[in-house]
Amino acid sequence: MTITATGAQITRLTDRIGARLTGLDLTGDLDEHTVATLREALLAHKVLVIPNTPLDLDRQRRIAAALGPLTLAHPTVSAAPGAPEVLAVDSERNVANSWHTDVTFIVNPPAISTLAAKIIPPFGGETLIADTAAAYRELPEPLRALADSLRAVHTNVHDYVTSGDNDQYEDADDDYRSEFIATRFESEHPLVRVHPETGERGLFLGGFAQRIVGLGGQDSRDLIRLFQSHITRPRNVVRVTWEPDQLVIFDNRITQHYAIDNYAGLPRKLTRVTVGGDIPVGVDGARSRALTGDSSHYSPIPD
Numbered sequence: 001m002t003i004t005a006t007g008a009q010i011t012r013l014t015d016r017i018g019a020r021l022t023g024l025d026l027t028g029d030l031d032e033h034t035v036a037t038l039r040e041a042l043l044a045h046k047v048l049v050i051p052n053t054p055l056d057l058d059r060q061r062r063i064a065a066a067l068g069p070l071t072l073a074h075p076t077v078s079a080a081p082g083a084p085e086v087l088a089v090d091s092e093r094n095v096a097n098s099w100h101t102d103v104t105f106i107v108n109p110p111a112i113s114t115l116a117a118k119i120i121p122p123f124g125g126e127t128l129i130a131d132t133a134a135a136y137r138e139l140p141e142p143l144r145a146l147a148d149s150l151r152a153v154h155t156n157v158h159d160y161v162t163s164g165d166n167d168q169y170e171d172a173d174d175d176y177r178s179e180f181i182a183t184r185f186e187s188e189h190p191l192v193r194v195h196p197e198t199g200e201r202g203l204f205l206g207g208f209a210q211r212i213v214g215l216g217g218q219d220s221r222d223l224i225r226l227f228q229s230h231i232t233r234p235r236n237v238v239r240v241t242w243e244p245d246q247l248v249i250f251d252n253r254i255t256q257h258y259a260i261d262n263y264a265g266l267p268r269k270l271t272r273v274t275v276g277g278d279i280p281v282g283v284d285g286a287r288s289r290a291l292t293g294d295s296s297h298y299s300p301i302p303d
Protein backbone atom coordinates (compact mmCIF):
# COMPACT_ATOMS: atom_id res chain seq x y z
CA MET A 1 0.00 0.00 0.00
CA THR A 2 1.16 3.53 -0.78
CA ILE A 3 0.07 6.57 1.21
CA THR A 4 0.14 9.83 -0.74
CA ALA A 5 0.84 13.33 0.57
CA THR A 6 -2.91 13.93 0.67
CA GLY A 7 -3.41 10.90 2.94
CA ALA A 8 -4.93 8.72 0.25
CA GLN A 9 -4.20 5.01 0.44
CA ILE A 10 -3.52 3.27 -2.82
CA THR A 11 -3.52 -0.51 -2.96
CA ARG A 12 -2.66 -2.19 -6.23
CA LEU A 13 -5.11 -4.79 -7.49
CA THR A 14 -2.71 -6.53 -9.90
CA ASP A 15 0.91 -5.95 -10.86
CA ARG A 16 -0.14 -4.33 -14.14
CA ILE A 17 -3.43 -2.56 -13.88
CA GLY A 18 -5.82 -1.27 -11.27
CA ALA A 19 -5.66 0.16 -7.76
CA ARG A 20 -8.09 0.64 -4.93
CA LEU A 21 -8.05 4.18 -3.60
CA THR A 22 -9.34 5.09 -0.15
CA GLY A 23 -8.92 7.97 2.28
CA LEU A 24 -9.74 10.72 -0.22
CA ASP A 25 -13.08 12.47 0.26
CA LEU A 26 -14.59 13.05 -3.16
CA THR A 27 -18.09 13.86 -1.95
CA GLY A 28 -17.38 17.50 -1.10
CA ASP A 29 -15.41 20.28 -2.79
CA LEU A 30 -12.31 19.03 -4.57
CA ASP A 31 -9.12 20.95 -3.85
CA GLU A 32 -6.19 20.96 -6.24
CA HIS A 33 -4.21 18.43 -4.19
CA THR A 34 -7.09 15.97 -4.29
CA VAL A 35 -7.43 16.37 -8.04
CA ALA A 36 -3.66 15.99 -8.53
CA THR A 37 -3.68 12.80 -6.44
CA LEU A 38 -6.52 11.38 -8.52
CA ARG A 39 -4.84 12.27 -11.78
CA GLU A 40 -1.45 10.84 -10.80
CA ALA A 41 -2.97 7.63 -9.48
CA LEU A 42 -5.05 7.25 -12.63
CA LEU A 43 -2.04 7.68 -14.91
CA ALA A 44 -0.03 5.21 -12.81
CA HIS A 45 -2.67 2.50 -12.46
CA LYS A 46 -5.11 3.13 -15.37
CA VAL A 47 -8.08 2.04 -13.24
CA LEU A 48 -9.10 3.43 -9.83
CA VAL A 49 -11.67 1.65 -7.69
CA ILE A 50 -12.95 4.10 -5.08
CA PRO A 51 -15.35 2.56 -2.53
CA ASN A 52 -17.76 4.31 -0.17
CA THR A 53 -18.31 7.33 -2.36
CA PRO A 54 -22.02 8.14 -2.45
CA LEU A 55 -22.57 10.44 -5.39
CA ASP A 56 -25.59 12.08 -6.92
CA LEU A 57 -25.37 12.93 -10.61
CA ASP A 58 -24.10 16.44 -9.95
CA ARG A 59 -21.29 15.23 -7.70
CA GLN A 60 -20.18 12.62 -10.20
CA ARG A 61 -20.26 15.33 -12.82
CA ARG A 62 -18.07 17.58 -10.68
CA ILE A 63 -15.47 14.88 -10.08
CA ALA A 64 -15.22 14.15 -13.80
CA ALA A 65 -15.12 17.86 -14.63
CA ALA A 66 -12.15 18.29 -12.29
CA LEU A 67 -10.23 15.91 -14.58
CA GLY A 68 -11.04 17.71 -17.83
CA PRO A 69 -13.80 19.07 -20.06
CA LEU A 70 -16.87 16.84 -20.10
CA THR A 71 -18.42 15.22 -23.13
CA LEU A 72 -22.16 14.93 -23.51
CA ALA A 73 -23.63 11.57 -22.50
CA HIS A 74 -23.11 9.92 -25.88
CA PRO A 75 -22.89 10.93 -29.58
CA THR A 76 -26.22 9.22 -30.33
CA VAL A 77 -27.81 7.77 -27.17
CA SER A 78 -29.90 10.19 -25.13
CA ALA A 79 -28.75 11.42 -21.73
CA ALA A 80 -30.21 10.77 -18.30
CA PRO A 81 -33.20 13.09 -17.70
CA GLY A 82 -32.02 16.58 -16.77
CA ALA A 83 -28.34 15.63 -16.91
CA PRO A 84 -26.97 16.06 -20.45
CA GLU A 85 -23.51 14.75 -19.53
CA VAL A 86 -24.72 11.59 -17.79
CA LEU A 87 -25.29 8.28 -19.57
CA ALA A 88 -27.42 5.70 -17.79
CA VAL A 89 -25.71 2.32 -18.07
CA ASP A 90 -28.72 0.13 -17.54
CA SER A 91 -28.90 -3.64 -18.01
CA GLU A 92 -32.54 -3.31 -18.98
CA ARG A 93 -31.55 -1.42 -22.10
CA ASN A 94 -28.19 -2.82 -23.05
CA VAL A 95 -25.62 -5.35 -21.87
CA ALA A 96 -22.06 -4.30 -22.79
CA ASN A 97 -20.66 -7.81 -22.88
CA SER A 98 -18.02 -7.23 -25.51
CA TRP A 99 -14.51 -5.86 -25.21
CA HIS A 100 -14.40 -2.22 -26.18
CA THR A 101 -12.92 1.18 -25.53
CA ASP A 102 -15.63 3.81 -25.10
CA VAL A 103 -16.80 5.73 -28.19
CA THR A 104 -13.80 4.97 -30.44
CA PHE A 105 -15.93 5.52 -33.53
CA ILE A 106 -15.38 9.29 -33.22
CA VAL A 107 -12.10 11.05 -33.97
CA ASN A 108 -11.38 12.02 -30.34
CA PRO A 109 -12.78 9.36 -28.02
CA PRO A 110 -13.17 10.23 -24.34
CA ALA A 111 -9.93 10.35 -22.34
CA ILE A 112 -11.41 9.20 -19.06
CA SER A 113 -14.59 7.38 -18.08
CA THR A 114 -16.17 7.55 -14.63
CA LEU A 115 -18.73 4.96 -13.55
CA ALA A 116 -20.78 5.24 -10.38
CA ALA A 117 -22.73 2.29 -8.99
CA LYS A 118 -26.47 2.85 -8.50
CA ILE A 119 -28.05 -0.61 -8.44
CA ILE A 120 -25.79 -3.63 -8.14
CA PRO A 121 -27.00 -7.20 -8.60
CA PRO A 122 -26.51 -9.54 -5.62
CA PHE A 123 -23.94 -11.53 -7.58
CA GLY A 124 -21.92 -11.04 -10.75
CA GLY A 125 -21.94 -7.94 -12.91
CA GLU A 126 -18.20 -7.38 -12.62
CA THR A 127 -16.36 -5.19 -15.12
CA LEU A 128 -13.17 -6.52 -16.68
CA ILE A 129 -10.63 -3.86 -17.63
CA ALA A 130 -7.54 -4.65 -19.73
CA ASP A 131 -4.18 -2.93 -19.98
CA THR A 132 -3.55 -2.31 -23.69
CA ALA A 133 -0.01 -1.04 -23.00
CA ALA A 134 1.10 -4.32 -21.40
CA ALA A 135 -0.40 -6.12 -24.39
CA TYR A 136 1.66 -3.98 -26.76
CA ARG A 137 4.89 -4.34 -24.75
CA GLU A 138 4.66 -8.10 -24.77
CA LEU A 139 3.94 -8.60 -28.44
CA PRO A 140 6.67 -10.51 -30.24
CA GLU A 141 8.83 -7.97 -32.06
CA PRO A 142 7.55 -8.78 -35.59
CA LEU A 143 3.94 -8.32 -34.45
CA ARG A 144 4.80 -5.08 -32.67
CA ALA A 145 6.38 -3.75 -35.88
CA LEU A 146 3.30 -4.82 -37.82
CA ALA A 147 0.97 -3.16 -35.31
CA ASP A 148 2.99 0.06 -35.45
CA SER A 149 2.37 0.26 -39.20
CA LEU A 150 -1.40 -0.33 -39.20
CA ARG A 151 -4.48 1.84 -38.95
CA ALA A 152 -8.01 0.67 -38.24
CA VAL A 153 -11.47 2.00 -39.06
CA HIS A 154 -13.86 2.16 -36.09
CA THR A 155 -17.61 2.61 -36.53
CA ASN A 156 -20.81 2.52 -34.49
CA VAL A 157 -22.78 1.05 -37.40
CA HIS A 158 -21.82 -2.44 -38.42
CA ASP A 159 -23.45 -5.79 -38.72
CA TYR A 160 -23.73 -6.76 -35.08
CA VAL A 161 -25.26 -10.11 -35.97
CA THR A 162 -22.36 -11.42 -38.03
CA SER A 163 -19.43 -9.78 -36.27
CA GLY A 164 -18.38 -12.71 -34.16
CA ASP A 165 -17.67 -11.85 -30.56
CA ASN A 166 -19.05 -8.34 -30.91
CA ASP A 167 -22.27 -9.31 -29.21
CA GLN A 168 -22.62 -6.02 -27.37
CA TYR A 169 -25.98 -5.21 -28.89
CA GLU A 170 -27.51 -8.64 -29.32
CA ASP A 171 -29.12 -8.27 -25.93
CA ALA A 172 -30.01 -4.62 -26.36
CA ASP A 173 -33.61 -3.66 -26.86
CA ASP A 174 -34.44 -2.61 -30.40
CA ASP A 175 -34.97 1.02 -29.45
CA TYR A 176 -31.53 1.22 -27.90
CA ARG A 177 -29.91 -0.30 -30.94
CA SER A 178 -31.77 2.04 -33.30
CA GLU A 179 -30.74 5.01 -31.20
CA PHE A 180 -27.13 3.82 -31.04
CA ILE A 181 -26.78 3.65 -34.83
CA ALA A 182 -29.10 6.57 -35.69
CA THR A 183 -26.16 8.61 -36.97
CA ARG A 184 -23.26 6.86 -38.60
CA PHE A 185 -19.77 7.67 -37.36
CA GLU A 186 -16.55 6.30 -38.77
CA SER A 187 -13.02 7.22 -37.77
CA GLU A 188 -9.60 5.97 -38.70
CA HIS A 189 -7.18 5.48 -35.80
CA PRO A 190 -3.62 4.20 -35.50
CA LEU A 191 -3.60 0.63 -34.21
CA VAL A 192 -0.90 1.69 -31.76
CA ARG A 193 -1.69 4.85 -29.85
CA VAL A 194 0.87 6.93 -27.96
CA HIS A 195 -0.62 8.09 -24.67
CA PRO A 196 -0.60 11.91 -24.71
CA GLU A 197 0.42 12.24 -21.04
CA THR A 198 2.61 9.23 -20.26
CA GLY A 199 4.03 8.46 -23.71
CA GLU A 200 3.13 4.80 -23.22
CA ARG A 201 2.16 2.91 -26.34
CA GLY A 202 -1.00 0.81 -26.32
CA LEU A 203 -2.95 -1.29 -28.81
CA PHE A 204 -5.99 0.73 -29.82
CA LEU A 205 -8.78 -1.54 -31.01
CA GLY A 206 -11.94 -2.86 -29.33
CA GLY A 207 -15.35 -3.82 -30.62
CA PHE A 208 -15.90 -0.76 -32.79
CA ALA A 209 -12.75 -1.52 -34.84
CA GLN A 210 -14.15 -3.17 -37.94
CA ARG A 211 -11.38 -3.26 -40.51
CA ILE A 212 -7.72 -2.60 -41.06
CA VAL A 213 -6.92 0.04 -43.65
CA GLY A 214 -5.69 -1.59 -46.87
CA LEU A 215 -6.85 -5.10 -46.00
CA GLY A 216 -9.92 -7.10 -46.93
CA GLY A 217 -12.56 -8.30 -44.52
CA GLN A 218 -11.10 -11.72 -43.74
CA ASP A 219 -7.55 -10.44 -43.18
CA SER A 220 -8.91 -7.54 -41.10
CA ARG A 221 -10.92 -9.87 -38.88
CA ASP A 222 -8.00 -12.26 -38.44
CA LEU A 223 -5.57 -9.50 -37.48
CA ILE A 224 -8.02 -7.75 -35.17
CA ARG A 225 -8.70 -11.07 -33.45
CA LEU A 226 -4.97 -11.73 -33.12
CA PHE A 227 -4.22 -8.38 -31.47
CA GLN A 228 -7.36 -8.53 -29.34
CA SER A 229 -6.26 -11.91 -27.99
CA HIS A 230 -3.12 -10.26 -26.60
CA ILE A 231 -5.09 -7.41 -25.01
CA THR A 232 -7.50 -9.71 -23.20
CA ARG A 233 -4.97 -12.17 -21.79
CA PRO A 234 -5.92 -12.78 -18.16
CA ARG A 235 -2.67 -11.31 -16.85
CA ASN A 236 -3.47 -7.96 -18.47
CA VAL A 237 -6.93 -7.78 -16.94
CA VAL A 238 -8.28 -6.55 -13.62
CA ARG A 239 -11.70 -7.82 -12.57
CA VAL A 240 -13.59 -5.04 -10.82
CA THR A 241 -16.30 -6.16 -8.43
CA TRP A 242 -19.04 -3.62 -7.79
CA GLU A 243 -20.31 -2.46 -4.41
CA PRO A 244 -23.01 0.10 -3.68
CA ASP A 245 -21.62 3.68 -3.72
CA GLN A 246 -18.48 2.62 -5.53
CA LEU A 247 -16.89 4.93 -8.10
CA VAL A 248 -14.61 3.56 -10.80
CA ILE A 249 -12.46 5.80 -12.97
CA PHE A 250 -10.50 4.42 -15.90
CA ASP A 251 -8.17 5.82 -18.52
CA ASN A 252 -10.04 5.16 -21.76
CA ARG A 253 -6.94 6.00 -23.82
CA ILE A 254 -5.03 2.90 -22.77
CA THR A 255 -7.62 0.31 -21.64
CA GLN A 256 -10.48 -1.82 -22.89
CA HIS A 257 -13.35 -3.05 -20.78
CA TYR A 258 -16.09 -5.68 -20.71
CA ALA A 259 -19.17 -5.92 -18.50
CA ILE A 260 -19.75 -9.59 -17.72
CA ASP A 261 -23.35 -10.70 -18.29
CA ASN A 262 -23.45 -13.13 -15.35
CA TYR A 263 -26.19 -11.71 -13.12
CA ALA A 264 -29.24 -13.62 -14.33
CA GLY A 265 -30.96 -10.59 -15.88
CA LEU A 266 -31.25 -8.81 -12.53
CA PRO A 267 -31.17 -4.99 -12.49
CA ARG A 268 -27.73 -3.42 -12.80
CA LYS A 269 -27.51 0.33 -13.11
CA LEU A 270 -24.46 2.59 -13.26
CA THR A 271 -24.09 6.17 -14.36
CA ARG A 272 -21.30 7.17 -16.70
CA VAL A 273 -19.72 10.59 -17.16
CA THR A 274 -16.78 10.94 -19.54
CA VAL A 275 -13.99 13.47 -19.97
CA GLY A 276 -13.30 14.61 -23.54
CA GLY A 277 -10.16 13.36 -25.25
CA ASP A 278 -7.55 14.52 -27.71
CA ILE A 279 -7.07 13.13 -31.20
CA PRO A 280 -5.03 9.90 -30.98
CA VAL A 281 -1.51 9.90 -32.41
CA GLY A 282 0.35 6.86 -33.73
CA VAL A 283 4.02 6.00 -33.30
CA ASP A 284 4.79 7.73 -36.61
CA GLY A 285 3.13 10.94 -35.40
CA ALA A 286 0.13 10.53 -37.71
CA ARG A 287 -3.18 11.46 -36.09
CA SER A 288 -6.59 9.87 -36.29
CA ARG A 289 -9.08 11.31 -38.71
CA ALA A 290 -12.85 11.41 -38.95
CA LEU A 291 -14.23 9.66 -42.02
CA THR A 292 -17.99 9.96 -41.48
CA GLY A 293 -20.10 12.04 -39.11
CA ASP A 294 -19.52 15.24 -37.16
CA SER A 295 -19.17 14.51 -33.43
CA SER A 296 -18.27 18.05 -32.36
CA HIS A 297 -21.65 18.48 -30.62
CA TYR A 298 -20.71 15.60 -28.30
CA SER A 299 -17.11 16.52 -27.54
CA PRO A 300 -15.27 19.55 -28.91
CA ILE A 301 -12.54 18.41 -31.30
CA PRO A 302 -9.13 19.88 -30.49
CA ASP A 303 -7.06 21.44 -33.31
Ligand SMILES: [Fe+2]
Pocket (backbone or CB within 6 Å): 096, 100, 101, 102, 257
Ligand atom coordinates in the same frame (compact mmCIF):
# COMPACT_ATOMS: atom_id res chain seq x y z
FE1 LIG B 1 -18.06 1.02 -22.07
